[in-house]
Amino acid sequence: MSKLGELKNIDWTKIDWQTELKSNINTIDTLKQYIDFSEGEEKTLRDVVDNHPINIPRYYLSLIDENNDKDPIRKLALPNEDELVVAGAMGETTKDPYGDDKHDKGNGVLHKYPYSALIVATDYCSMYCRHCFRKAIVGLPNDKTVENFQCAAEYIREHKEITNVIISGGDPLLINTQRIRKILQSLVDIEHVNYVRIGTRTPAVYPMRFFDDDLLKCFEEFNKRKTLYLPTHFNHVNEITDIAKEAVLRIRQTGVTVNNQAVFLEGVNDSVEDIENLMNGLVSIGVNPYYLYQCMPVSRVRHHFQVPLKKGIDIVDKAKQRLDGYAKRFKFIMGHDIGKIEICGRTEDKLILKQIHSRPEEPEKASRMMFMKLDDKAGWLDDMQEVGL
């Protein structure tokens, strides 16, 4: 049996999440023990990893189908020579597609919309996903993460317009439970905060995290006093394994709601069947499909992950025709610098968009309709020209 095959026999429910992190694959030398590369490929991948490190949990690696070069899990986890392309055939790229830098209040606090504050709690993740839009900070030296959570909580306390807080990263659930409890405690008595979200990809890539009973107790205690949501990030039905299902069940038993924010990615979920199976799979394990994000024009990502909008909206529309009401609740979204934009549909040559959040300086733009001239290549708002109805 191959070394990768051996991983498939491990009972991951019995593995301690903190100890297991030490077995993550984070060098090409270790990766070579599981995946075959030619000499040329190996050299290129070493260059890739110099720019964007690898970090792959053994659990997630075990989901790869060794006999399928086009396996979606492989594309999500393994470095690829396409990552050397900084600006691709599909147009310009940036390191900050979401405009985070403009709304950085220091000490890890991003305040983009009046009602929401986001705290970048860590730059570490159990896996460094190849499509990550925070590629510029994840696993790399940066000054964007929170240094003093009490100061971040103080900022939120002073800004009474903030009704909800998103604890994000990196992946905040890689922080130890004791610290997560302290973080939540600093928010629990801020009256104007209605609810808190912890954004995490661990249910999909590191479900062992939810076999820590103390974490579940921490969720349950907090959720009794202030509503807690867990936005997660499943991209493909192959990530919905038995252990992921059990992890989600354990979270739901604490009373916490789990919503999914997938990213639409070429070679991962860019077919009608992929979207249909993903959304049905999520509903079946009690996760609400919430957003399907258009892949952002991120450097080293756009070139090989972004699906053109014309092709994308057709796939999403056809999938929605097959899905029941709960499975098709998700919105197809561009997380643009000007605010979130829903991709509603298309005519022969126009894309129909609706802005659903706007920046505080332009409140009148929230909920406006936009009609954009559409061609076969456009992948982002800035690639299209606004036209009339």
Ligand code: SF4
């Ligand atoms: S877990 Fe999330 S933040 Fe971390 S690398 Fe993956 S997509 Fe990026």
